[in-house]
Amino acid sequence: MVKRKNLALIYNLRRHYPDPKDPRSNLEADFDDPPTIGWMIKHLKKIGYNVIPIEADEKAYLKIYRHRKSIDLAFDFSFGLWGENKYGHIPGMLEMLRIPFATSSSFTRNLTLNKVKMKQILAANNIPTLPFQVFKNKSDVKIKKLPYPLIVKPIAQGSSAGITNKSIVKRDKELERQINFINTIFNTPAFVEPFLDFREFSVPLLGNPPRILPIIEPDFSLLPKKYRHIDSLEVKWIFEEQEETNYLVCPAKLSGTIKNKIEKVALATWDALEINDICRIDMRTDRNENLYVLDVNAPPGLIPPEVSMTSYFPLAARAAGIEYEELLKIILNSAIKRYRL
Ligand SMILES: Nc1ncnc2c1ncn2[C@@H]1O[C@H](COP(=O)(O)OP(=O)(O)O)[C@@H](O)[C@H]1O
Ligand SMILES: [Mg+2]
Structure with missing residues (x-):
């Protein structure tokens, strides 16, 4: 009989139901709702895996370490808690512990997170990618090079975090407002490209x-x-x-x-x-x-x-x-x- 493989499913759980008006939603935009993970686990069991669910919280390393000898394969479906290299945190741990895992390496994941480095x-x-400009804060608007209309995004987020109707800007006042918004919510510069x-x-x-x-x-x-x-x-x-x-x-x-x-x-x-x-x-x-x-x-x-x-x-x-x-x-x-x- 073929032994069932032990699969560690590593994920982040969203604590607040998505609401575009709630700033917390932006920070958890990449995360998954509990029913999503629940159903993923059911499906993974159905296709023949023993599933070890691991929430990618601050204790993730301890959990992965504890299971390291029994994990045959990990499915890295995490997005990281904070920082500009958050997508790479869990895959970095898996690489260090030499646990094979599905989805991309810590390097690739961080590269796709950082819109500037990825485009370079x-x-x-x-x-082909669009030209772009990074604005540290709203006083940078005076050195704007690209013509309107523009779109303003966070540098290193996914799942449309920070992207709303207001992200499309046609004049300096609106650009300043959105740069401020990105600075406040994500504590990073704003990434701007032609709309x-x-x-x-x-x-x-x-x-x-x-x-x-x-x-x-x-x-x-x-x-x-x-x-x-x-x-x-x-x-x-x-x-x-x-x-x-x-x-x-x-x-x-x-x-x-x-x-x-x-x-x-x-x-x-x-x-x-x-x-x-x-x-x-x-x-x-x-x-x-x-x-x-x-x-x-x-992923x-x-x-x-x-x-x-x-x-x-x-x-x-x-x-x-x-x-x-x-x-x-x-x-x-x-x-x-x-x-x-
Ligand atoms: N330069 C652009 N011009 C027009 N729409 C854009 C542009 N950049 C982003 N968008 C819109 O915003 C959405 C989210 O932007 P994206 O760069 O994919 O960020 P995320 O990493 O959050 O998914 C895109 O799917 C697209 O609809
Ligand atoms: Mg996108």
Whole structure:
């Protein structure tokens, strides 16, 4: 009989239900609700693992250390508690203890967290990204180089933390307000780039080497007027969750030319950042169909269908005929193959 593998699922739990108006939501934006983790554990058991759940809190190292000899494989689904290198904390511990794990290395995870460093690496690999400027505080507005409209984001956050309708700015006063907001909530400088008001694509990649699953495109024409055409906290947590129409188009309707361009850029991004097992890449086009990489999620959100039917990656997998448990199997088997376990 084949022995069941012991899988450590490492995750962060959200304590406050997402509310775009509540600043705490921004700090926990990457974290998962308890039902998400509960269902993930059930599915992982169903596909044959003994699951050791480990919350990635301050005691995470002690828990991982205690289990280190019995863990065959870890599934790092953590996002870190604080700091500009928070995504790398748990994978760093796993690397130190020589525990094999699914999802990307501590180095890659921190690179994808830091929008400045990530874009510098992408640019050095001839992968198209937008120009950007970092503003330490609002007095930097006088040295602004880029023309309006601009979008203001935190430098090192994910899951649309700090991104709301107000993040799109058209004048100095609004830019100053958003820089202040980023300074206050995240205690970091603000990251600013041109606002592209055209098409957005979310590109799911799976396996080593990766295959590209059906591409998702939000249909912004279905957004109520009060929402700007971005994947803001409001859109992610309120609109998408109530959404019964076809807001997330998957597979996106693409001409051969743009599809080829997206696939080439996605694979080049995967290679340049040395991603493992799974990621989802956000891209936008300008009016001339030039494509730019905005953001890399490695790993992306993986909310099970019992909790949400609009979690991007599982939705794209379903469009490819891959149900949730099969998706988990593919992610973990990719890691198992990588380590030759
Ligand atoms: N330069 C941009 N132009 C237009 N929309 C943008 C731009 N940057 C971000 N957005 C919008 O904001 C969303 C979140 O930004 P993103 O860079 O992906 O940050 P996060 O790491 O929080 O996901 C994107 O999915 C997109 O809708
Ligand atoms: Mg994103």
